[in-house]
Amino acid sequence: MLGLGNSIISGVVSSEWTPESLSNLTLWLKFNQNITADQDNSSSSSSIDHSTAAGNMGDEDRINAWNAFGNTSINAVQDVYADKPLWETDAADAGGIKLHNGIKFMDLSASIDLDANTDFTIAIRFKCTNFSGAGLLGMAGTTDFVRFQSNTTVRLLINNTQRNFALASGNMATDEYYTLLIVRSDGSTGNLNVFIRGNESLDGTATGTQIGSQLTDAGEITISDIGATSDVGSSDSGNFTGFFKDVLIWDGTAASSGDRKEIFDYIEGQ
DSSP: OOOOEEEOOOOOOOOOOOOGGOOOEEEEEESEEEEEEESSSSSSEEEEEEEETTOOOOTEEEEEEEEEOTOOOOEEEEOOOGOOOBBBOSTTTSSSEEEEETOEEEEEEEEEEEEEEEOOOEEEEEESSTTTTEEEEESSSSEEEEEEESSSEEEEEEEEEEEEEEEESSOOTTTTTTEEEEEEEGGOOEEEEEEESSEEEEEOOOTEEEEEEEOOOOOOOOEESOSSSSEEEEEEOOOOOOOEEEEEEEEOOOOOOHHHHHHHHHHTTT
């Protein structure tokens, strides 16, 4: 009997595509997997032991960890009560983390250095309820980040150099989930392209709608946070408001057009 995710084509057993089918997967924070909460949302911040594995996550539980999936090892963590994302039980949003009121974010357990002159691919499944300055990825400083400037524009800051990508038409809605892909290719040339696919608007093609034109920057990028552009001491900024369902980084691989389709289909099909 075949296991789930396997099929026989012309007598050959083939496995379903997963993010680990693409080489150099470094960060995999997966939808509805390895999420834990150690406090609830009461004024007394009562201690709890809830997890997606146990199936006992409660509405507005405070999430202290979104741990690595598959063969990856980098976790997203938060131990400050006020900064912890929340769990949402509404069917449309369950399974991800809720970054509420623009003050929540998570630290990565190890920074990811996307070296200069090196290809990479970033994929994020999100719903953003306020796009103005909303940070997707950042660092413990102010020189590198990925954020939304508005519901039409994505900005990358690489070694304090801005790279802006703007939709030619249409915009991202505050009540829809989208998957965003950022791809850097061609080594030292550093060709940067940004793609998005949504369920209702901005569907584009199977490989995503391109946001803006190709730009070039082969500089190093350091990522240490999700849901904020910067985290210095007790001060964080550029916080994201909305939901994350998946965050993935391939450090050393530029997704091809075919790879992009596989990533979009996998993430949206969960």
